Amino acid sequence: MVDLFPLTLESAETSRRGKRLIGPLNLTLSGDGICVVMGPNGSGKTTLLRLMHGTARLTGGRVRWACDTETARHDQAFVFQRPVMLRRTVEENLAYPLRLRGVARAEARGQARNWAVRVGLGEMLERRAVLLSGGEQQKLAIARALITEPALLFLDEPTASLDGRAMREIEAILTAARASGTRLIMSTHDMGQARRIADHIVFLLGGQVHETSAAESFFAGPETAEARAFLNGEIVE
C-alpha cells in the first residue's frame, strides 16, 4: 500500500464566484485511525473533505500528499451522505469498481459476495440497490468504497438521518476498516459518534481550522472557548 501521509494543506482555500468558501487552511494530518471533522453547520466540513479529495477546486494554496497526487487520488475513495446507487443489484454495485479496474468478472463477483457478507448484506445480493433502506444503502456504499482497499476513505456525514441500529452497524464497519489499516477522514454532526470512534479531531469554524488535537484531549478539555461552547451544545458561529 502506498503511503499517502502526511497530508499537508498549505494556505489551501476554495472560492466560488469571488466568495471564499473555506480557508486559507494550514493543516497536517498524519498517523493512523479515524480523523473526525467537526463544526457547526456551514463551517466548511464537506468542502474541506472535497478539497482534500480533489473534487472541490483549490483556488489558492496547495494540498500535498506524501506521494504524487495522481497516485494518492487513485488510492482513496469518498462516501457521501446520500450515495448514488447504480440501478443494479447489490452484488453488481459491489463488483462495479472492481470491474472498472479490470478485475475479471468471476473474481469481482466473489469479492462482492464476501463484502456483502462482511457488511451484513449477504442475504440481499440479488436485491436492487435502489430499493434498499437508507442504512442498507449506506452500508453498501461504504463496502463499495472499501472493496478496492483504498489507503484512505473520506466519509461525509455517513450516518446522518439513520436510526441507531444502522448507525451502530456502520460504526462497526468503520472501526473494522481502521483495524485493517485504512485511514478514515469523516465529518459528522453527531458528538456521540465522534466520541465513540474518533482518534483525532479537526474542529472547523467559519471555514477555518479552529482547533486540532487528539480526540481524547479534545473531549477532555478543548483549547478554545468556541470549541468548549460547541461541545456544550451552544450555538457557535
Place this chain on the structure above:
Amino acid sequence: MKQALILVFLTVFATSAKAAEVMRMAVTTSFHNSGLADVLLPEIAADLDLEVQLLVVGTGQALRLGRAGDVDAILVHSRMAEEAFVAEGYGTHRREIMYNDFVLIGPSDDPAAIAGTDTAATALQAIAAAQVGFVSRGDDSGTHKKELSLWADADVVPEGAWYNAVGAGMGAALNTAAGLNAYIMSDRASWLNFGNKGDLVLLFAGDPVLFNQYAFLPVNPERHGHVKADAATRLEAWLASEKAAGLINGYQIGGEQLFVFNATP
C-alpha cells in the same frame, strides 16, 4: 395554450431575405446555436424563392408547435418523440437529414476523471460517484432527452445537490456550467460556438451512443389544413439534395466539421 403563445413570442425568429413564399419551421436551439442555419437559409431562399422562418425552441416545444399546427415543419433530434409525432398523425413522415454528436464538457482539472473513461456510461457514472456538479438542460429538449437516456443507460438516477437542472436552452445551460465550473453534456456545435467557456474543456467524445441525428418532419395537412405542405415538400427535397450535402458537410467552426449529411435520396 397561453404558455405556447408566450414561447412563440419569446422565440428567436431567424429569417432569410424576402422571398415569394414564406413558411415556418420549428428547430432546436442546438441547431440554431450551431450557426448552420445562417448558411442554409440564404441558399434556400435563392434556390426555392422560399423564406423559412425559424422558431427556435427545444425539441419538446417544437413538437408541440407542430401538433398545434403553428409551424409547417420541424427539424429536431429526438427519434422516439419524432416517431410518436408521426404515429399520432401530426407529421406525415420523418426524414433523416444529418447528424452531429454530443460531447461531455467539464472543468479542466476533471475532478471526476472522465477523460480517461471508455464509454459515455462510465463517464456519467464517474460524475455521479464523485457527486461533482453537473448541469442539465432540464427543458424537455432533444438534448435533455438524450442526456436522460444516457443516465438510464449508465444505471444512474441523477438526483441530489450535485445535479442541477436549469430548464434553459443550450447557451444558458453552458453559461451556468461555466459559472459553476460543472460538467455538462452539449452538442458539439453549440460547444464550439460558445464564447464564454471559462475553465471548461471538452473531456469526452466519440462513443457511438452520443450520435445526434437530426430529422425533418412535415406537419400533416390532414390535421391542419392551413399548413404549407407544398413548401415543406420543396424544402425537404432541398435539404436532401447534393447542394445541401455540400453545404452541411462543408460547414466548419475552428476547422472542425460539425455535421455529417446522411439524407437518403
